[in-house]
């Protein structure tokens with residue numbers, strides 16, 4: 001019954017480290033059992049079990065475990081036939097994976113603006129950017145808070161453009177009653193060390209479409225029909241399409257299975273930390289000193305990220321420095337893709353400005369959030385409030 005503690009001696013220079021995976025004896029036992037079973041490869045009995053369990057939880061036709069969310073996004077671009085001359089619309093305010101998946105197919109990422117409140121893709125801006133060349137739209141559910149999927153689908157569906165949900169951060173969160181990652185043509189999840197449910201590295205490709213499921217199975221198995229062969233549908237297996245090796249080992253699937261058993265415990269603990277931050281900072285929000293995350297009525301979040309925004313990039317630097325000096329490992333999020341060195345190269349000149357994205361990315365502070373903080377939530381949130389209050393206090397009030 002010992003609480004899970006990170007094994008090994010990973011120690012942070014920070015009193016409150018940004019992230020710590022919540023793994024314990026159960027994960028250790030699951031991994032050892034997988035090793036002893038003799039099946040170390042992927043698409044083995046444990047992986048299949050986890051896939052079925054996730055498919056049921058998400059209410060989808062098929063889940064394919066992958067080596068990462070990045071790879072699941074690459075699979076999505078392959079099965080949707082994205083190629084040279086095509087465009088894929090995605091936010092600039094996101095991680096690089098979806099943009100890479102597009103670029104690797106020889107297609108062009110088109111960066112769209114986010115909404116000021118949720119920092120999620122703005123359907124109105126997607127509509128302005130959609131063309132005959134648009135092959136897919138990739139919304140991100142930032143921090144596990146659902147995008148306005150109805151508004152987005154009102155733009156994409158009439159044009160027959162598939163939506164690929166980058167649900168890397170979104171396991172356990174919903175849009176209305178529907179699990180995120182189950183709403184688009186494809187959903188992509190991450191089980192990276194920093195996400196809510198982890199296998200170190202890992203991901204999942206999710207689809208409700210049987211044809212895409214079959215195509216994805218081929219892509220994941222090096223472009224072969226090995227899956228059909230194993231089901232006895234063909235009498236030998238061979239190369240039938242372009243593909244790669246995106247199958248995750250059963251050893252990591254075992255780790256993931258143990259983590260799924262901990263889902264509720266993880267969710268409860270993350271929520272406690274998230275709410276402690278919100279409560280501690282709400283007065284500063286009322287004073288207009290900070291802006292806290294917006295969770296719309298349509299979204300039931302999974303408390304993946306707690307962030308707040310301050311008035312200016314200069315102030316953000318001061319707040320980050322002050323928090324870090326206090327031992328709290330706060331960070332920024334993200335460096336917008338459209339103004340990154342490679343984003344500029346793709347634009348072939350000065351990129352079109354995305355003011356909401358630039359302002360959000362320049363003023364956002366992300367606080368440490370992991371299950372192990374739950375026992376210290378009040379104390380840490382109180383410290384954050386004091387440090388932030390001092391840092392944002394008017395200049396003339398300081399000596």
Ligand SMILES: *Cc1c(COP(=O)(O)O)cnc(C)c1O
Nearest residue numbers: 068069070095097168190192203
């Ligand atoms: C973490 C993350 C990814 C990448 O996930 P990996 O499993 O590390 O490849 C992609 N997109 C978003 C929005 C993420 O947060």
